Amino acid sequence: MVGGGQLARMTHEAGIPLGIRFKLLSDTPQDSAAQVVSDVVIGDYRDLDTLRDFARGCDVITFDHEHVPTEHLRALEADGIPVRPGPDALVHAQDKGVMRAKLDALEVPCPRHRIVSDPADVVAFAAEGVPEGDTDSDGFPVVLKTVRGGYDGKGVWVVRSAEQAAEPFRAGVPVLAEEKVDFVRELAANVVRSPHGQAVAYPVVESQQVDGVCDTVIAPAPGLSAELAGQAQELALRVARELGVVGHLAVELFETSDGRVLVNELAMRPHNSGHWTQDGAVTSQFANHVRAVLDLPLGDPRPRAQWTVMANVLGGDYPDMYTAYLHCMARDPKLKIHMYGKDVKPGRKVGHVNTYGDDLDEVLDRARHAAGYLRGTITE
Known part of the structure; x- marks a missing residue:
């Protein structure tokens, strides 16, 4: 399992009754799962050589988080190592823009959304949601999310004006705008x-x-x-x-x-x-x-x-x-x-x-x- 957090700790616990040998790639020896798993490798999941060394001898690789680079997972698969979920699936949890595009194609109901390029584009997106004839609304508030890396409220902003919309763009990563659902x-x-x-x-x-x-x-x-x-x-x-x-x-x-x-x-x-x-x-x-x-x-x-x-x-x-x-x-x-x-x-x-x-x-x-x-x- 890649990632040493509490999810890995509890997944390891669930495998014990089945006699499963569990190997962990953890950031530090102090991580939640690293405290209880016997076979721990300390290393950076973002480094492909580290991932390859860790995966050698494993029957299957799975994850405590969704942050392993997609291209690294494809490299593991090319090496013949089963990765579950695989990169073609996992990318939909890694990248909110990819997720929304796929769900749209599947006609899965979602909040109104699109990728925005700057605060002015956020204003335009907000206005697109104003009902025809409503002259009192500017469409705000809207929700802005970085397409990658956010969790537990991080990388998510509820903005009520163009001025407030500037913050998410400072990281230099794509930003997804969504309607604020009532x-x-x-x-x-x-x-x-x-x-x-x-x-x-x-x-x-x-x-x-x-x-x-x-x-x-x-x-x-x-x-x-x-x-x-x-x-x-x-x-x-x-x-x-x-x-x-x-x-x-x-x-x-x-x-x-x-x-x-x-x-x-x-x-x-x-x-x-x-x-x-x-x-x-x-x-x-x-x-x-x-x-x-x-x-x-x-x-x-x-x-x-x-x-x-x-x-x-x-x-x-x-x-x-x-x-x-x-x-x-x-x-x-x-x-x-x-x-x-x-x-x-x-x-x-x-x-x-x-x-x-x-x-x-x-x-x-x-x-x-x-x-x-x-x-x-x-x-x-």
């Missing part, structure tokens, strides 16, 4: 697909964001009609098939007030919106990702409980962690805590908790209390 809530459809085309779909979840970072995930999404949930799952499965995805695919969605779903982002790896599956599904996203990239039969994605809630633990003012564990575990014996071994930084994801049960309000309260106590924002 959505009801954010959803995510998680699916897994194997090389021979077997695929499974998890229940569609509600993903609640705070400052552009995932805070809470509720599985399944409360109040979502069976019809719209089915449409979202079918859409995600179709995208996975058409793009040739092997492994886990997360399709982040906007639910609109008129009962539609629009595709916001794609991620081709285990995803924060699927962390609830560790304790809430028959087969977790991590276990199914391992099965998929090794072309093993996929596991049952169905939920174990009526409701499962995942709450992220973000960096803050930590009390003594042992004391925090004493409190959280004694208060809620069913609580599942997953910490990543990461240094605490304000706002950084350092862990998550999962709760489950039959009463959604109670399950939500348990998850948010535990996440807040582990962060240090709740003290009793």
